[in-house]
Amino acid sequence: LADLPPTTCLAFFEEEANKTKKIFKAIAAKGKACECAPDDKNTLVMWLAKGFNASKKKIRKSTIELIIDRAGTDYDRLRTEYEKVVAYAGDRDEITDDDVYAVTSEDIEAKIFDMLDAMCARDKALVLEKYYSLTVNNAHPLYILAMIRIQFRTLLHVSELYEEGMNKYDIAKRLKKKEFIVERAIRNTRHFSAQKLEMILEQIADTDMKSKRGLIDPQIGIEMMLTQFTE
Known part of the structure; x- marks a missing residue:
């Protein structure tokens, strides 16, 4: 770094930088270090x-x-x-x-959270309607299942951090999630205990395993799982 020619522009990109490391300090000393965080x-x-x-x-x-x-x-x-x-x-x-x-069209994350809202309301018909709206867009059932798992895991993490007293901005930064997702997750945490969320994640993992082993049809397995979540 010390011997770079003046005609060279060298850029380093890291998802998360450790400011205590020598390489970071060397770059910051010779050039500029800046955080390119998404806008709130x-x-x-x-x-x-x-x-x-x-x-x-x-x-x-x-x-x-x-x-x-x-x-x-x-x-x-x-x-x-x-x-x-x-x-x-x-x-x-x-x-x-x-x-x-x-x-306007919703992205898949927003649709999954709409499904979570329907689960909180114990509206079985709406939960399945939201699920079918995802399949209509040719999303594979196992992809949808993976997204459901991600959102429930996010819900569990948000619940834990919110209980610790963190606000939505700090939670979004810690989890590297969009602010509106954290807002919706906080709103839904009162409907699920940590124990319930862990149980749901176990059911999702079980449905995923059985689907991949050919023990159940993924579409039917997910429908049955979602129905259980609203009971």
Whole structure:
């Protein structure tokens, strides 16, 4: 590093950097170390609000948050959804939640959390409806099962950290999760004890194992599992 020619631009990318290591200190001394963290939800809300204002559209903050909850935090994806909503509203001055639901598409994480919300409400029919909406998009049952496992594991981790007194921002940073996912997880933690979540994770692992060994059909196995979760 000390002998790099002035014409060279060398960049190091790490998911997580240890600031106590010699290599980090050497890089920081010769160049610049910066954290490229994703923007928080408030920043995304303000960014979208500017766009709607430029389009001369009125929209509530909660409706903007709904767009983020459904589309995620990727700026390109949010720009696409914003353009769809504005086009759908046409000459109307105000954009409503109904407009967002009509034209935006949810990412799979959001759909899984919708399924969790339905489980909390013990709404068996809605749980299965949400599951079928995922299969309609050609998502393989075992992929859906893996995503369900990830979200329940996230729910368990969020529950544990929230019990320790951490706020949603610190939890999101610790778990490297989107802020809106942590918000929804916190809201759902009151419906599941840690023991219940661990039991659910065991059932998911059992369904996964039996499906991969050909002991049960994955589609039927997941349907039965989801039905049990709402009892």
